[in-house]
Amino acid sequence: xxxxxxxxxxxxxxxxxxxxxxxxxxxxxxxxxxxxxxxxxxxxxxxxxxxxxxxxxxxxxxxxxxxxxxxxxxxxxxxxxxxxxxxxxxxxxxxxxxxxxxxxxxxxxxxxxxxxxxxxxxxxxxxxxxxxxxxxxxxxxxxxxxxxxxxxxxxxxxxxxxxxxxxxxxxxxxxxxxxxxxxxxxxxxxxxxxxxxxxxxxxxxxxxxxxxxxxxxxxxxxxxxxxxxxxxxxxxxxxxxxxxxxxxxxxxxxxxxxxxxxxxxxxxxxxxxxxxxxxxxxxxxxxxxxxxxxxxxxxxxxxxxxxxxxxxxxxxxxxxxxxxxxxxxxxxxxxxxxxxxxxxxxxxxxxxxxxxxxxxxxxxxxxxxxxxxxxxxxxxxxxxxxxxxxxxxxxxxxxxxxxxxxxxxxxxxxxxxxxxxxxxxxxxxxxxxx
Amino acid sequence: xxxxxxxxxxxxxxxxxxxxxxxxxxxxxxxxxxxxxxxxxxxxxxxxxxxxxxxxxxxxxxxxxxxxxxxxxxxxxxxxxxxxxxxxxxxxxxxxxxxxxxxxxxxxxxxxxxxxxxxxxxxxxxxxxxxxxxxxxxxxxxxxxxxxxxxxxxxxxxxxxxxxxxxxxxxxxxxxxxxxxxxxxxxxxxxxxxxxxxxxxxxxxxxxxxxxxxxxxxxxxxxxxxxxxxxxxxxxxxxxxxxxxxxxxxxxxxxxxxxxxxxxxxxxxxxxxxxxxxxxxxxxxxxxxxxxxxxxxxxxxxxxxxxxxxxxxxxxxxxxxxxxxxxxxxxxxxxxxxxxxxxxxxxxxxxxxxxxxxxxxxxxxxxxxxxxxxxxxxxxxxxxxxxxxxxxxxxxxxxxxxxxxxxxxxxxxxxxxxxxxxxxxxxxxxxxxx
Numbered sequence: 001x002x003x004x005x006x007x008x009x010x011x012x013x014x015x016x017x018x019x020x021x022x023x024x025x026x027x028x029x030x031x032x033x034x035x036x037x038x039x040x041x042x043x044x045x046x047x048x049x050x051x052x053x054x055x056x057x058x059x060x061x062x063x064x065x066x067x068x069x070x071x072x073x074x075x076x077x078x079x080x081x082x083x084x085x086x087x088x089x090x091x092x093x094x095x096x097x098x099x100x101x102x103x104x105x106x107x108x109x110x111x112x113x114x115x116x117x118x119x120x121x122x123x124x125x126x127x128x129x130x131x132x133x134x135x136x137x138x139x140x141x142x143x144x145x146x147x148x149x150x151x152x153x154x155x156x157x158x159x160x161x162x163x164x165x166x167x168x169x170x171x172x173x174x175x176x177x178x179x180x181x182x183x184x185x186x187x188x189x190x191x192x193x194x195x196x197x198x199x200x201x202x203x204x205x206x207x208x209x210x211x212x213x214x215x216x217x218x219x220x221x222x223x224x225x226x227x228x229x230x231x232x233x234x235x236x237x238x239x240x241x242x243x244x245x246x247x248x249x250x251x252x253x254x255x256x257x258x259x260x261x262x263x264x265x266x267x268x269x270x271x272x273x274x275x276x277x278x279x280x281x282x283x284x285x286x287x288x289x290x291x292x293x294x295x296x297x298x299x300x301x302x303x304x305x306x307x308x309x310x311x312x313x314x315x316x317x318x319x320x321x322x323x324x325x326x327x328x329x330x331x332x333x334x335x336x337x338x339x340x341x342x343x344x345x346x347x348x349x350x351x352x353x354x355x356x357x358x359x360x361x362x363x364x365x366x367x368x369x370x371x372x373x374x375x376x377x378x379x380x381x382x383x384x385x386x387x388x389x390x391x392x393x394x395x396x397x398x399x400x401x402x403x404x405x406x407x408x409x410x411x412x413x414x415x416x417x418x419x420x421x422x423x424x425x426x427x428x429x430x431x432x433x434x
Numbered sequence: 435x436x437x438x439x440x441x442x443x444x445x446x447x448x449x450x451x452x453x454x455x456x457x458x459x460x461x462x463x464x465x466x467x468x469x470x471x472x473x474x475x476x477x478x479x480x481x482x483x484x485x486x487x488x489x490x491x492x493x494x495x496x497x498x499x500x501x502x503x504x505x506x507x508x509x510x511x512x513x514x515x516x517x518x519x520x521x522x523x524x525x526x527x528x529x530x531x532x533x534x535x536x537x538x539x540x541x542x543x544x545x546x547x548x549x550x551x552x553x554x555x556x557x558x559x560x561x562x563x564x565x566x567x568x569x570x571x572x573x574x575x576x577x578x579x580x581x582x583x584x585x586x587x588x589x590x591x592x593x594x595x596x597x598x599x600x601x602x603x604x605x606x607x608x609x610x611x612x613x614x615x616x617x618x619x620x621x622x623x624x625x626x627x628x629x630x631x632x633x634x635x636x637x638x639x640x641x642x643x644x645x646x647x648x649x650x651x652x653x654x655x656x657x658x659x660x661x662x663x664x665x666x667x668x669x670x671x672x673x674x675x676x677x678x679x680x681x682x683x684x685x686x687x688x689x690x691x692x693x694x695x696x697x698x699x700x701x702x703x704x705x706x707x708x709x710x711x712x713x714x715x716x717x718x719x720x721x722x723x724x725x726x727x728x729x730x731x732x733x734x735x736x737x738x739x740x741x742x743x744x745x746x747x748x749x750x751x752x753x754x755x756x757x758x759x760x761x762x763x764x765x766x767x768x769x770x771x772x773x774x775x776x777x778x779x780x781x782x783x784x785x786x787x788x789x790x791x792x793x794x795x796x797x798x799x800x801x802x803x804x805x806x807x808x809x810x811x812x813x814x815x816x817x818x819x820x821x822x823x824x825x826x827x828x829x830x831x832x833x834x835x836x837x838x839x840x841x842x843x844x845x846x847x848x849x850x851x852x853x854x855x856x857x858x859x860x861x862x863x864x865x866x867x868x
Binding site: 022123163196233393396423427434 | 439441454456457473474475501502503505530531533537539540554556557559560564565568569571572575576579583586588589590591592593594595596597607608609611612613614617619626629630631632633634635636641642644646648656657659666667800821822824825826827828829830831832857858859861863864866867868
């Protein structure tokens with residue numbers, strides 16, 4: 001027999017179980033007490049009546065304080081009026097630790113300010129919405145790996161400690177590395193997994209990159225998680241196909257396995273059910289035309305930027321891929337479009353409903369000479385990139401990949417506006433505690 | 435039809451395929467040429483005869499240099515004498531990029547020194563042994579997640595950037611975090627996932643911790659990967675059971691899915707097949723007795739240390755769990771044994787064949803007062819740990835977890851002596867490049 005958890009209560013109907021958890025709330029109605037317990041998998045109402053309970057059990061339930069830890073024993077009964085459809089007919093209650101009345105659990109069931117909640121993040125994660133977000137995050141990551149693993153991808157972690165900057169040093173966290181001088185926390189594993197892609201064909205890394213950006217938007221964390229697949233012998237079309245399949249699989253898995261979480265988050269599942277493939281695809285030129293119709297003044301050649309991305313993201317009811325941006329607006333390692341060399345073979349995927357960019361990727365420059373020229377144009381030191389140049393010297397192939405931001409994807413699927421709630425312990429410009 | 439890869443050659447017998455890869459080696463035998471290709475999933479011999487090939491194809495194959503990238507077209511034929519059992523009857527060869535003869539691929543097929551290889555790690559990962567190690571690593575991590583996910587664990591990443599030290603500051607990498615002062619790279623996610631375990635019941639984190647240790651052993655990296663499960667309402671017995679089940683599942687998965695990799699690594703699968711549960715369990719007292727029989731002078735009360743661990747590890751043919759160490763040799767957060775308070779409710783798992791510790795864990799102190807006392811005894815600042823103390827104030831429960839070192843586990847299962855080969859880009863005291 002499986003272990004009892006609230007999420008699996010239906011399987012235990014009519015059985016005597018032990019619920020190991022915490023008191024979430026206590027309701028009273030005359031001679032009936034309804035303690036509501038949580039065990040990490042959900043909430044469950046228990047019921048005890050003064051007439052049937054011992055004096056001791058009755059008063060022990062009445063004295064329960066919020067978040068006191070308990071082992072509650074009783075029988076699982078179907079009760080359509082209870083949240084989740086089942087309740088626990090309480091027979092016995094063991095109090096593991098009592099939260100004292102004069103030092104109560106700080107996060108009461110009323111509203112709190114976000115600064116207060118972030119300072120108490122170690123407790124805030126217990127709240128039903130936050131716990132649902134973390135379970136949904138888990139499913140998003142699990143589904144992403146499942147999708148890639150089933151296609152033969154090999155996970156090859158990129159290093160966090162790197163000797164040099166990928167895209168400038170102003171947004172890097174630096175530290176002293178023994179006698180070897182300065183080291184930096186990585187902003188992306190891409191360069192490294194271009195090497196493992198040449199070794200293993202299809203790879204990904206899935207780790208925390210860091211950005212020391214002094215921005216305070218709802219879409220920035222200094223430490224976040226990014227899934228980065230990279231493929232040898234791949235074209236921009238392959239990358240768009242892969243990104244679309246990956247995101248569609250994440251959506252389908254959330255719908256299949258996170259119904260309760262979506263309900264807790266008050267996220268309408270129909271919004272996600274509508275996200276059927278194919279997604280939309282627009283070239284940068286087409287996107288610019290659409291933006292101009294919407295009143296944007298953006299001149300050709302510049303990156304879209306957050307405001308325009310939001311405009312596009314609000315225009316579509318499904319994710320939209322924008323491809324072939326002007327090369328000068330993009331990173332040094334992007335392969336030019338052979339038909340129009342002023343364009344890069346790159347793509348971003350924007351989530352709908354104004355959530356904006358969740359994926360960014362490109363084919364990578366495969367020519368040794370062109371890559372050297374790009375390094376010079378971007379005033380990047382060639383010796384630091386000599387190992388990266390080697391990849392073009394020894395068996396260079398068309399290849400590419402993309403990065404998918406986990407917190408942005410989770411925030412979108414969950415329908416929460418700020419990505420700080422999509423990670424257990426967010427790190428921001430003014431926050432590194434707890 | 436699935437895409438052709440060398441690993442799946444058998445499915446394509448008799449069919450015309452396109453192998454997208456690189457030249458690994460070229461053998462000649464009179465009027466027959468045998469280019470051996472790699473595509474990231476394995477090695478495959480192709481065959482072309484002077485009599486049947488066009489002049490152009492014959493000479494193009496003859497001019498191939500090591501690691502030149504190619505698309506080789508031909509028919510898959512069963513050939514028991516070929517490595518892998520299949521060969522490619524070459525019909526056409528497209529050279530994507532030629533490695534020039536006057537600047538050849540630096541890692542030839544003869545032996546190289548390890549310093550040279552580590553400096554060329556971005557290319558060394560292409561070598562069959564290194565590629566096999568990375569594929570085996572992938573399977574170890576995939577199987578571990580599969581095991582935990584199937585038991586209802588939720589992955590909750592712990593932060594890398596932390597405001598304070600978990601176990602002293604001498605082995606920490608520090609950096610400046612905007613206006614908030616010093617921050618440190620985490621050494622373990624444990625403290626943080628104790629908070630998420632109280633929220634979600636069963637959780638794990640799986641990320642890179644860092645140790646700025648000035649050690650140069652074959653078992654240390656400054657950046658490594660650790661899988662850390664943490665469970666609310668868990669006892670030491672639960673933890674030993676979980677660790678044993680987890681490691682047994684990893685072993686079984688490697689045996690099921692990595693036969694080719696074990697062959698490439700010349701790792702005798704019978705060594706792994708012998709690792710059936712139950713593993714061995716010894717108390718610290720029993721382990722000490724055994725060590726003394728083997729001539730060790732270790733006095734009661736001290737941690738075992740590397741040399742004694744190796745002795746024990748060599749004594750057993752399966753993993754052995756050592757439990758209940760003297761509390762004073764262990765970390766401040768470990769729960770004392772109620773029956774003998776001088777012992778901690780902790781355990782280490784040692785891999786056999788001298789590979790040593792791969793798992794370390796414990797129940798955590800659940801009493802608020804005892805934890806405060808421990809912080810004082812260890813001269814740790816209480817205000818830094820106030821959030822951690824909160825977990826004991828508000829619904830404390832018996833709980834615990836452990837950390838499993840991925841590189842050590844991979845090195846053991848693969849039978850390689852140094853863990854630097856078990857990670858794509860190792861970081862060590864004197865190495866942060868590439």
